[in-house]
Amino acid sequence: MLQYWIAILTEAAIFGVLALGIDMIWGWSGDFDLSAYAYFALGVYMTMVLTIGKPSPPVEYILGWHLPYLLAVPITIIVVIAFASIIGAIALRTLREVYFSITTLGAVWAIYYLVENFTPLFNGYNGLSGLFDPMGGGLSYNAYHYLFFAFCLIVLFCVYLLVMRLSRSPFGRMVRAVRDDERAASVYGRNVFWTKYRTYLTGAALAGLSGSLFAAYIGAFNSLDWAPTEIFVLYAAILVGGRGNPRGVVLGSFIVYVGFVEMTRYIPSPAARPELGPALRQILIGLLIILMLRFRPGGLIPERLGTDGSQGRRSRMRSMFQAQQDGHDESVATAHADDGSDS
Amino acid sequence: MNIFWISVGSGIAIAAILALSAVAFTLEYAVSRVVNLAHGETLTIGAYSAYVAENNFHQDLYICALIATAFGALAAMALNFSLIERFRNQKPLATLIATLGASLILQNAVLIGFGGASVSYTFSQGNLFHIGPFLWTALTIKVIISAVVVAVLIYLLLQRTRLGKALRAISQNRELAQVSGIPARRVVMQTWAVAGAISGFAGFLYGETIGTITPTVGNGFLLLSITAAVGGGLGRPYPTLGGAVVLGLVMSIASTYTSSAYQLVIAFGFLVVMLLVKPNGLFVRGRISTVRA
Numbered sequence: 001m002l003q004y005w006i007a008i009l010t011e012a013a014i015f016g017v018l019a020l021g022i023d024m025i026w027g028w029s030g031d032f033d034l035s036a037y038a039y040f041a042l043g044v045y046m047t048m049v050l051t052i053g054k055p056s057p058p059v060e061y062i063l064g065w066h067l068p069y070l071l072a073v074p075i076t077i078i079v080v081i082a083f084a085s086i087i088g089a090i091a092l093r094t095l096r097e098v099y100f101s102i103t104t105l106g107a108v109w110a111i112y113y114l115v116e117n118f119t120p121l122f123n124g125y126n127g128l129s130g131l132f133d134p135m136g137g138g139l140s141y142n143a144y145h146y147l148f149f150a151f152c153l154i155v156l157f158c159v160y161l162l163v164m165r166l167s168r169s170p171f172g173r174m175v176r177a178v179r180d181d182e183r184a185a186s187v188y189g190r191n192v193f194w195t196k197y198r199t200y201l202t203g204a205a206l207a208g209l210s211g212s213l214f215a216a217y218i219g220a221f222n223s224l225d226w227a228p229t230e231i232f233v234l235y236a237a238i239l240v241g242g243r244g245n246p247r248g249v250v251l252g253s254f255i256v257y258v259g260f261v262e263m264t265r266y267i268p269s270p271a272a273r274p275e276l277g278p279a280l281r282q283i284l285i286g287l288l289i290i291l292m293l294r295f296r297p298g299g300l301i302p303e304r305l306g307t308d309g310s311q312g313r314r315s316r317m318r319s320m321f322q323a324q325q326d327g328h329d330e331s332v333a334t335a336h337a338d339d340g341s342d343s
Numbered sequence: 344m345n346i347f348w349i350s351v352g353s354g355i356a357i358a359a360i361l362a363l364s365a366v367a368f369t370l371e372y373a374v375s376r377v378v379n380l381a382h383g384e385t386l387t388i389g390a391y392s393a394y395v396a397e398n399n400f401h402q403d404l405y406i407c408a409l410i411a412t413a414f415g416a417l418a419a420m421a422l423n424f425s426l427i428e429r430f431r432n433q434k435p436l437a438t439l440i441a442t443l444g445a446s447l448i449l450q451n452a453v454l455i456g457f458g459g460a461s462v463s464y465t466f467s468q469g470n471l472f473h474i475g476p477f478l479w480t481a482l483t484i485k486v487i488i489s490a491v492v493v494a495v496l497i498y499l500l501l502q503r504t505r506l507g508k509a510l511r512a513i514s515q516n517r518e519l520a521q522v523s524g525i526p527a528r529r530v531v532m533q534t535w536a537v538a539g540a541i542s543g544f545a546g547f548l549y550g551e552t553i554g555t556i557t558p559t560v561g562n563g564f565l566l567l568s569i570t571a572a573v574g575g576g577l578g579r580p581y582p583t584l585g586g587a588v589v590l591g592l593v594m595s596i597a598s599t600y601t602s603s604a605y606q607l608v609i610a611f612g613f614l615v616v617m618l619l620v621k622p623n624g625l626f627v628r629g630r631i632s633t634v635r636a
Binding site for chain 2: 030032090094095097098099102103106109110114117235273279285286287290293294
């Protein structure tokens with residue numbers, strides 16, 4: 001039983017990292033990105049091909065460098081960022097909101113079919129496998145899994161600290177100011193595209209990192225594991241926890257992963273109907289998304305606009321007062337008052 | 344050269360179906376300003392209801408078509424009533440996310456109802472015909488003719504009826520239309536019924552052409568419909584028709600020379616080029632700098 005819980009919690013921690021990344025793009029920057037799961041998948045694939053050996057004839061994939069895991073992770077992240085920078089440059093330059101989502105939706109399906117059918121890249125439909133041992137050998141099965149769980153928790157915690165710091169920094173406020181009123185933010189000298197682009201790439205980097213963790217956790221990966229619709233689970237988690245608030249996002253991903261895995265465990269899944277359990281799970285996730293959006297769009301721990309607890313009460317009052325006077329949105333006034341560090 | 348014309352011929356059939364699906368999608372956008380990501384599921388529902396009808400009514404093509412149309416319309420009306428109207432006061436993006444949720448629910452409901460394996464229509468494909476340079480089966484010809492008929496019907500509906508006039512007014516400005524005495528809610532609901540009917544019919548035609556359907560049949564069509572609509576001009580029926588025809592031909596010609604598995608990759612390439620070069624549509628005049636919906 002303990003192993004079972006460790007497995008679920010490890011998964012929740014890995015997807016917590018991914019959710020924090022996606023939340024930067026959607027929560028802070030307001031861009032509903034449907035291709036983020038492709039960055040996660042690319043992270044998994046890249047980590048795999050970097051750490052496993054050369055392919056033997058019927059199987060084919062690129063690289064196969066047999067690098068140590070901790071060296072493969074940064075390379076993976078760089079590759080993912082490079083890849084996201086192409087899609088981000090297309091989707092973010094002039095397209096917003098619904099058009100942005102459509103473009104990323106097209107991108108993720110195009111990538112999906114490309115990876116599935118173009119075998120020389122990542123062995124196509126059959127995917128990659130090759131168990132490896134990121135912690136260095138010599139551990140028993142259980143000890144290894146406990147250690148890996150601890151490792152994931154530490155990574156999640158570090159990412160959380162980093163994201164929280166970014167969120168409270170002038171950069172975090174600038175991103176939100178751009179989200180809330182692009183025109184006003186650009187009048188105050190912010191570069192709208194560059195702000196959104198950097199947020200997008202940071203989010204993609206976190207997606208790549210969580211992909212690296214997932215590669216070590218799962219050990220084998222093929223295209224069935226990353227149907228682009230899987231991303232809705234993460235959006236459900238972000239919506240439940242509180243969009244734009246890192247604390248809420250981590251909470252949400254634990255609630256959704258643990259809650260849903262536990263709930264769907266008791267759905268009878270007869271051998272003749274293996275699709276029943278997963279299908280019901282998807283339906284529940286769809287319902288969860290719609291109901292949260294309709295009745296509690298802020299989530300359990302809503303984002304506190306502009307301030308995020310970093311400012312004193314007085315300056316918060318002042319910025320609100322200023323906002324009323326200028327007839328502006330609060331956050332824009334905050335961005336003005338704080339003067340986001342770079343320009 | 345022969346292969347080329349055969350592939351263009353099959354491309355015309357797919358383009359005809361795609362045109363219907365994309366017009367339905369664009370009509371939904373025109374009246375509700377929503378990118379309906381559950382649009383594919385109305386096609387799926389149409390295709391599956393025709394499959395059920397086929398098993399129960401002894402392969403009568405016309406009864407199957409009628410039932411697919413009716414169920415498509417019902418599904419779209421239910422979607423509008425239970426979801427789109429409730430999200431009317433929220434941002435377009437929130438509605439888009441909600442339709443994603445609806446798409447998950449409907450797709451998996453079909454999956455539970457009919458299983459994940461593909462089911463087959465058993466309509467005979469009929470004889471082969473050489474028409475000009477094209478090689479078509481009797482069924483393909485029926486598909487193309489009925490798609491053209493439906494397109495003409497849509498034209499008549501938009502230009503010659505009160506509903507069409509009200510629809511065009513609402514698509515330009517819902518509040519203003521309402522002030523002028525147009526019952527907006529009712530017209531929107533009727534538009535969704537029409538759009539659902541068209542897409543249910545399109546789903547049936549697609550199943551008929553391909554022969555087998557799965558619960559994700561409509562979802563694969565969704566991206567193509569979006570590409571056609573955005574490529575032609577989102578929310579504008581005639582530009583969308585043009586976009587669908589262009590996309591259908593581009594895809595079929597391109598997949599003559601590569602694997603057909605890359606169809607969606609090609610479609611995405613088309614979408615990106617359209618969005619970068621002419622973001623408000625191939626057949627719409629004018630330019631705008633930042634596209635938002």
